[in-house]
Amino acid sequence: MILFLALACGGPDPVTKPPGHTEEPTVLPEVSVIGWGSVEEPPDPPTHTRQLKRMTVAQVRDSMERITDGISWGDERDSDWDVYAETLGVADYQLRVETDRSPSVMFQKFLDDAAGATCAGWIEMEDSQFHSIDDSSSLEKADVRTNIAGLRWKIQGKSRDSVDSIIDDYETLFVKVHQRTDSTDIAWTTVCVAMFTHPDFFMY
Amino acid sequence: MRPWMLWPMALLLLGAGGTWVDASSQDLHGYVRALSLDIRGVVPTEAELETIEAAGEVDESILDAWLSSPEFEATVIAQHRDRFWNELEVNLLNKRRVFKRDNIWFNNNRSRYTRLQPQSHCGDFAADVDELNRPNSWITNEDGSIAEGHVMVAPYWDPDTPIEVCAFDAQLVEVSAAGVDCATEEAHEEQDCGCGPGLQWCMANTVEGAMEVAISTDLNERVRHMLATGAGYGSLFDGDTMFLNGQSTHFFRYIAPFETDDYESPLPIESLPDMDFFDESWVEVMLEEHHDGVLTAPGWLLRHQTNRGRANRFYSAFLCSEFVPPETGFTGLGSTVVPSPNLQLREGCLGCHARLEPWAAYWARWGEASTTFRSAEEFPAFSAECETCASTGLECSDFCEDNYIVETGHADELPYVGWYGPYAFLAEDKSEHPDLGPLGWVAKAEETGLIGQCAVQQAADWLLNADANPAQIDDWTASFQVDDDYRAMVKRIVMSSPYWGGAL
Numbered sequence: 001m002i003l004f005l006a007l008a009c010g011g012p013d014p015v016t017k018p019p020g021h022t023e024e025p026t027v028l029p030e031v032s033v034i035g036w037g038s039v040e041e042p043p044d045p046p047t048h049t050r051q052l053k054r055m056t057v058a059q060v061r062d063s064m065e066r067i068t069d070g071i072s073w074g075d076e077r078d079s080d081w082d083v084y085a086e087t088l089g090v091a092d093y094q095l096r097v098e099t100d101r102s103p104s105v106m107f108q109k110f111l112d113d114a115a116g117a118t119c120a121g122w123i124e125m126e127d128s129q130f131h132s133i134d135d136s137s138s139l140e141k142a143d144v145r146t147n148i149a150g151l152r153w154k155i156q157g158k159s160r161d162s163v164d165s166i167i168d169d170y171e172t173l174f175v176k177v178h179q180r181t182d183s184t185d186i187a188w189t190t191v192c193v194a195m196f197t198h199p200d201f202f203m204y
Numbered sequence: 205m206r207p208w209m210l211w212p213m214a215l216l217l218l219g220a221g222g223t224w225v226d227a228s229s230q231d232l233h234g235y236v237r238a239l240s241l242d243i244r245g246v247v248p249t250e251a252e253l254e255t256i257e258a259a260g261e262v263d264e265s266i267l268d269a270w271l272s273s274p275e276f277e278a279t280v281i282a283q284h285r286d287r288f289w290n291e292l293e294v295n296l297l298n299k300r301r302v303f304k305r306d307n308i309w310f311n312n313n314r315s316r317y318t319r320l321q322p323q324s325h326c327g328d329f330a331a332d333v334d335e336l337n338r339p340n341s342w343i344t345n346e347d348g349s350i351a352e353g354h355v356m357v358a359p360y361w362d363p364d365t366p367i368e369v370c371a372f373d374a375q376l377v378e379v380s381a382a383g384v385d386c387a388t389e390e391a392h393e394e395q396d397c398g399c400g401p402g403l404q405w406c407m408a409n410t411v412e413g414a415m416e417v418a419i420s421t422d423l424n425e426r427v428r429h430m431l432a433t434g435a436g437y438g439s440l441f442d443g444d445t446m447f448l449n450g451q452s453t454h455f456f457r458y459i460a461p462f463e464t465d466d467y468e469s470p471l472p473i474e475s476l477p478d479m480d481f482f483d484e485s486w487v488e489v490m491l492e493e494h495h496d497g498v499l500t501a502p503g504w505l506l507r508h509q510t511n512r513g514r515a516n517r518f519y520s521a522f523l524c525s526e527f528v529p530p531e532t533g534f535t536g537l538g539s540t541v542v543p544s545p546n547l548q549l550r551e552g553c554l555g556c557h558a559r560l561e562p563w564a565a566y567w568a569r570w571g572e573a574s575t576t577f578r579s580a581e582e583f584p585a586f587s588a589e590c591e592t593c594a595s596t597g598l599e600c601s602d603f604c605e606d607n608y609i610v611e612t613g614h615a616d617e618l619p620y621v622g623w624y625g626p627y628a629f630l631a632e633d634k635s636e637h638p639d640l641g642p643l644g645w646v647a648k649a650e651e652t653g654l655i656g657q658c659a660v661q662q663a664a665d666w667l668l669n670a671d672a673n674p675a676q677i678d679d680w681t682a683s684f685q686v687d688d689d690y691r692a693m694v695k696r697i698v699m700s701s702p703y704w705g706g707a708l
Binding site: 066 | 236237238245248249253282286289290291293668670671672701704
């Protein structure tokens with residue numbers, strides 16, 4: 001500690017520098033245009049054809065409830081989607097006349113909240129149709145992938161036969177969360193949240 | 205937050221950089237989902253998905269069923285709310301509002317007439333009243349106000365929960381001692397007129413909000429009616445009916461008569477449907493000849509309160525055009541000459557107002573911040589009486605002062621002395637606009653196909669979320685001009701190649 005204090009207090013006093021002293025500026029290396037490297041420009045989107053768009057708040061609300069057999073986010077009377085509609089940029093035709101359809105951070109925060117509550121409610125509900133396999137506690141790779149395909153079909157409307165690398169990602173997610181929690185329910189809930197918060201769900 | 209909870213977000217970020225743009229090349233499942241969300245606002249059911257998977261295509265009958273569903277009506281209504289902006293927060297009639305002080309309801313706006321002092325209250329004690337709730341006795345306060353006490357009333361907005369109401373405001377008298385009908389605006393200052401049976405001539409804040417919603421929702425119901433009956437899109441503008449529920453009926457029957465300058469029932473009061481206040485059903489009623497569909501609906505007139513505002517909104521929402529300042533900017537604003545009140549001539553204004561003023565005149569026979577129609581019989585274009593008083597210096601009547609050009613501050617106004625205000629500065633070839641009404645503008649726009657083209661453009665924007673090929677818009681517009689069928693127009697777009705590669 002004494003050594004630190006000595007170092008902290010023992011430095012050169014700036015006022016003792018000779019008048020007119022200036023330090024040499026650090027010379028930065030030259031950077032050529034070639035040195036910048038290159039990035040692959042994304043292709044221009046096709047013109048005049050349908051472009052993906054974000055679901056409206058009402059579409060997310062109604063779709064999540066339909067997919068989960070009626071699990072609503074919020075209390076029984078008011079969906080939290082409606083409670084937070086103003087914050088989410090839904091037009092009220094007084095102060096705001098255009099609805100914000102951007103996949104903003106605010107939207108994704110609330111979507112994450114809604115997905116967490118909805119997925120937990122869905123997996124716990126009586127006679128839940130969450131699982132597409134008979135043994136919901138199975139850790140067999142085939143069962144896990146079948147269940148992932150079933151959830152993608154229900155939540156994101158993807159064909160159950162589709163081949164996509166993201167299925168591997170969902171499987172990895174399931175395995176990693178299960179390793180940490182030793183709970184298939186938590187692992188499946190996490191996969192469910194991942195699917196609801198992925199653009200495959202809210203962009204169409 | 206537990207670490208594993210972050211995984212979904214990480215996955216989202218990993219997956220968000222892919223081909224997230226063009227939707228028209230995706231598979232059947234993507235097409236079904238987009239169709240269902242665009243048309244019905246919700247993803248397809250599992251049963252629907254299985255049916256379509258088994259068929260390997262979206263059968264046209266499924267699309268037709270979805271386009272005939274109530275959900276499609278709700279979707280189109282939502283699209284048109286973006287046009288109408290029909291949401292009211294206007295303080296319908298402050299002077300007939302009752303609210304609570306010390307948990308006792310009273311009409312503060314009438315206190316000066318009932319209790320002889322502004323802001324005065326009846327006091328927290330049971331009133332001594334006769335069978336019509338007229339106070340038999342009261343306390344006289346030091347400030348000269350009187351306090352009569354309260355009575356219990358079952359209000360029409362919650363008849364199962366009686367409330368304490370100041371006796372003067374709870375009076376049931378139909379005709380005052382002075383002979384004034386207590387259901388009319390003249391009764392407002394009558395001490396012995398109250399809110400009537402069940403407080404029917406007054407309203408609480410929540411009740412006022414429900415009435416505003418009902419008046420706004422009439423516009424939605426006109427869109428629903430257009431789709432449900434298969435009526436042409438043009439019926440939105442030339443339709444001769446509107447929709448009332450219990451709340452709007454109550455407003456027009458019992459509240460609107462207290463401010464006849466601003467409100468009138470859209471049909472004679474005796475013809476209003478007999479509906480309970482809580483009745484949420486919508487009853488279609490016939491309107492009088494001078495109504496022009498949604499453009500003179502109470503919900504439109506109160507949302508867009510000035511004639512310029514009404515014209516501007518129609519221009520944007522239904523003709524897809526905007527008033528844009530000149531690229532050269534505004535000029536002539538530094539002039540020292542007294543500017544003309546005629547905005548069609550004034551430097552800096554004429555770029556927009558040369559067109560806006562004559563268009564605003566289409567609403568000239570509708571009061572501003574009002575739902576009242578001002579007929580040519582009641583408000584002639586020119587009044588000799590008003591012209592005479594203005595030019596001779598005689599005192600003009602309130603009628604002339606309020607509605608006619610009787611004072612001039614600029615030479616440009618001189619030719620219009622004695623003219624009904626909205627006629628001022630109208631060029632001769634535009635002078636028929638007030639009497640044509642908004643439908644006159646609609647008719648001209650329909651001649652050039654602008655309304656249909658705008659409706660198609662907006663539907664394409666909604667469904668494609670992209671700029672459609674102009675030639676494609678022209679094709680869709682041509683078909684829409686022929687059938688005037690909004691549902692068919694939407695069907696054409698979602699079955700087209702730009703929507704999904706012509707998947708059907």
